[in-house]
Amino acid sequence: MSDKHLSTQFDAELSGISTRVLEMGGLVEAQVVQAVYALTHFSHETADQVIRQEHRVNQMEIDVDRDLSTIIARRQPTARDLRLLIATSKTIGNLERVGDEAARIARTVQRLMTTGMSSRLPVADVSFEAQLATTSLRRALDAFARLDAAQALQVIKQDNEIDAEFDGLMRKLITYMMEDPRTISASIDLVFVVKAIERVGDHAKNIAEQVIYIVKGADVRHSPLDSVENAVQ
Template sequence: MTDKHLSTQFDSELNSVSARVMELGGLVESQIRHAIQALSQFSLESAAQVETLESRVNSMEVEIDHELTTIIARRQPTARDLRLLMAFSKATANLERMGDEATRMARMVRSIIESGAARSLPTSDLRVAADLASGLLRKALDAFARLDTKAAVDILKEDDLIDHEFDGFVRKLITYMVEDPRTISASLDLLFLAKAIERIGDHSKNIAELIIYLVEGRDVRHQALADIETVVQ
């Protein structure tokens, strides 16, 4: 991921923290996979797996932050290296927040199961969005490892698909609640679950923007997609 430095130890430290970020990403992927399984099968066991992984994700975030702080204090990195280290820090924060959203999904699934309304709600549409979000995270991690700006732009485009799925799902839920007020409580749980999925997509988008910042040195947050594509070309 990085250019070689005069200090091989510095290279080793950068490679180590890069590997840790990827490991954290793998843990969060596992959380999301279990959350989707909990939703697909209404599985309390899968929901519990998500919550079990949460403490490991939180611990890794703290460890990576400490490692980054130590590297900055010891190496006093120049602009490009500092940009890389800051990108590691921001990617770590986004991954940890994705883990929080996966945990929120698991808790919502648990609530839906306990309400007894699980089978009567339109969860199949939500599973489509969840699969999209999971795939987007996988692509974001791969693009980050390769510093692939073209793949990063594709991720920004795909995030719009998740947003579209979310908007359609909200309209469908409103219809369910109007037609049968008894589903309101469980529908609201499902709405929060859908929002958690959308937020996972947003955090993958943030990582994609970090890739462009790293490679091009341009902060593309809050910019139109057409303008970002111009930067990457």
């Protein structure tokens, strides 16, 4: 079998893996959107739907990781190809955890529907934070699909905006609890929702860092922003 034929097969395998990663990304993004919809519309049915998808997401992670291990063992890739496979494994791990956060939000919604929630609580603000986080996730996946380090850098920069929204929501919820002790139970549940959404943004950032690792060969995890910018340039 010619080297060219082997290379074509390998490229097809990589393309297939990338397609499945993006499919998984679309699924978990939809889970987050649905979980927040369940919160804003108090929809038990939508919350159930999010939770039912959790098993599918977990199985996708297992299947893709198994195939990645097989490709590494059979092809013994080097340089950028090896970086791509390692980063893809880490990316699907982050996507699986996004699915976990969506399911956590959905379970919290179910609890709130049982215990009740004050209309004064900032649910609309939670929805805005979720929009920021899901947009960041979508852009990170697009950067992965295109292997676009510049776009990945923009995702990393946007994480500060999500963190700032999280801090603002936390201050609001603390204020509500101090002003009206009757909101304490529901406010604490919303704290978990807000934190889960903030983690979705963190996972988007992690995926963006993996894109930079693939393209530039630089591990920018835990690095200050100026170091990340230097790596991308």
